[in-house]
Amino acid sequence: MNTKLVELELADVESIFTDKTKRKKVVENSFLHGLQKRHFILFQILPLVVTLIALPLMPYLPFGEFELSLFVLFWLITGLGVSSGYHRLFTHRSYKTHNAVQIILAIGGAMAGQGGVISWAALHRRHHELSDKPGDPHSPNLHGSGWRDRIRGLVHSHVTWMYKHEYPSVVHYVPDLIKNKNLIGVDRYYYLWVSLGLVLPTLLGGLYHWSLAGALAGFLWGGVFRILWVGHTIWSINSFLHCFGSSRFETEEHSHNFGAIALLTFGESWHNNHHAFPGSASFGLEWYRLDPGYWFIQLLEVFHLAWDVKVPTKERIQARAINS
Template sequence: MDPQRSRHRRGEARAHRLHQLPHRRAHRDLEIHCRGDARRHQAHGAVLEQQLPQEAADPHRGARHQPLRAQRRQGRGLFRQHQPQQGRAELRAQDRAAGQRRRHARGHHRVRPAGSNDPAARRRHRQGRHRLAQRLQRTDARPLRHQDALPICFHRLFTHRAFKTGKPLRATLAILGSAAIEGPITAWVADHRKHHDFSDQVGDPHSPHVEHGHGFSGALRGLFHAHVGWLFLHTHRGAKERYARDLRAEPMIMTIDRLFLVWALGGLALCFFAGWALGGSVHAGLTGLLWGGGVRMLVVHHVTYSINSICHFTGRRGFETPDESRNVWWLAPFTFGESWHNNHHAFPTSARHGLTRWQFDLSGLVIRAFEKTGLAWDVVHITPERMAEKAAA
């Protein structure tokens, strides 16, 4: 073969490869992009399944989650259309195995409901969900007092999100908690969340063990600071922008937060008019204001602050936690179950702080009544297995 002709052919082949190079790179970039889309779709679906309740996360429980499943199928389709025919079965098997490993690692094991292939069973399930949705709109809960709403609303609902409820009951609990006059809801939640982040360490807003010295005098200074002294110091208070960001994003909660003085003064006025209506005189109204306002505030505030001081200083520890939280049984009736403080620090998101039958927890009983009547859902319950695992750790 002529050398000149051979060089000419090699030059044409090189030019053809250079011409095709941008197309190959574009195809490779498209393939990488589609793989990323597929993985993001799968990760997004896994996160939503983790956040949704069990009945919503199960794909066999209705057709309203069809768009999510369609997106995930579309993402997998984009990934597979750029793969060769050979090896698709292996890829599908790897995807299924990886999904099972992720679900087992998160502790979410989806179980197909019994009778899911039966049209009548699916119809009964849809009707049951419709009745449940109607019950969730009801707000005819038993009348709550201010001190009832404080541990249920500010602490277990808004701070730790131990359960979910509808907007009417959510707003009612927030207003009643504000009427207890322990501060606006965002400030209360921010301080308590920071307390859990820095419990009994530098940065804890009300720890009796940090920076108070040693001996008997140091213990007294620490107890005084944890009880009421921390209210007059602002060096370790929780920043609302960091610790109450989710509440600040809710317009309804921010409206209630801005109207804190209205709810506080409204509660005091209600006590005055209740006494006036019962006694028929201004003297009776002032008596109602004294007992329903002043005495009630004094008792409720000191009972609440005793959790910060006494429950971090003396009592029993059922679980090993990195702080000094304790269970104080004799405070449980006065704090509506909040004094099972070691249980709470071991399982902060639990709706019940009294984890055994003999540990009285009035707030947990109220939340259970909400759950039974359909006013609350996604209630966090701690199983005996988790308690045993935590106790053995």
């Protein structure tokens, strides 16, 4: 979804940077909307359709520890790529790491099928700028106060906003990222990385069972089902957690925490904490609040692969807390 968009904008980067009055925060045209619709069909609609078609076949396909392992492995690769990479590293710059680790995280995030890192970060920075206000790409709270309006808002924020939306200008929102040649290089091959996330589990399943049925099982569990699961768990942060849950901090939008799904979302469900301290690498903020995305960053730090990891002090946290 991002390669042509980035290339179009980068064509005029130098002239735009020399004249700030030319900068636009969002871009809208039929070409961009066409790319958005194609991406929506490929990575939001098609996995669901394939899943529904595959359900009657499941009794005839291999299923066991290997298939579950494939699902978990690629869930971890892509989920950490999105949470620790796309979100905490590239969007919020909450820690620093080596170029090689950046590339690995960017590829892992791309394999999730949620868009390339440049577009993802630009969209998320715009979300923080205008959270639950007009211009927020995926707020559930801008559609009215009636129960039908609330449902419509949830559906919009969870999935349908991706069908057609204003495209945040990468020049305005992510000037730091478009200067990173490694990220631009990864973004250019976005569809290759998504395909790799489907091909690898297919090959592993076929080799393990030495059969086409095994390959199909690998494709479904490590590829299609995993894309569907990672997508909906991450999208639930945009939708449900801007409507339901608890709020530890007073913020300008309607973000909430929901610890029950912290493990499933790599710690992203500490969403109110995140909006209170968007630059923090830790979303849980305390050791006893489960936050696998932060645990992974700490693991990188142990091996000297991450540094300048930003976490607010206890004093700052207590000062911001509602019941402090």
